[in-house]
Amino acid sequence: MAKQEQTKVENVDCKDRLCPIHGDKKLKTRGRTFEGVVIRKLPGRVTIQFERMLKLPKYERYEKRKTKIHARLPDCMKNDVIVGDYVQIAETRPISKMIHFVVSKIIKSERKTE
C-alpha cells in the first residue's frame, strides 16, 4: 500500500479500499447521479434525501415525493461530510444489500469555512 503517494489526487490518508479515488478495489462509478441532502450519517455511509415530482395524469398535477438513498461514504470524505450537506452521489456496483451509490462530491457544505 505504501508506494508512491505523489500520484494521489488528494493528500489524505485514505485507507478505504472501496474509495473511488484512492481505493485499490477500483470502485467505478457509472449510471445515474443524484444530488440530495445528507439526513443521516453512519460509519462509512450516509443517507441522502431529495424530492422528485410525480405526475398525476388524472388531475394533471404534480405531487412531491421524497426519495431516500443510502450511499457509501469513503474514508477520505468522512470528516468533511456532515448532516445537512448537499452532496452528489454516483451509482456504482452494489456494495451491500442497500448500498449501490457512493458519495462523489460535496456541493454545499453546512460546515463554516474558517
Ligand SMILES: [Zn+2]
Ligand atoms: Zn479516498
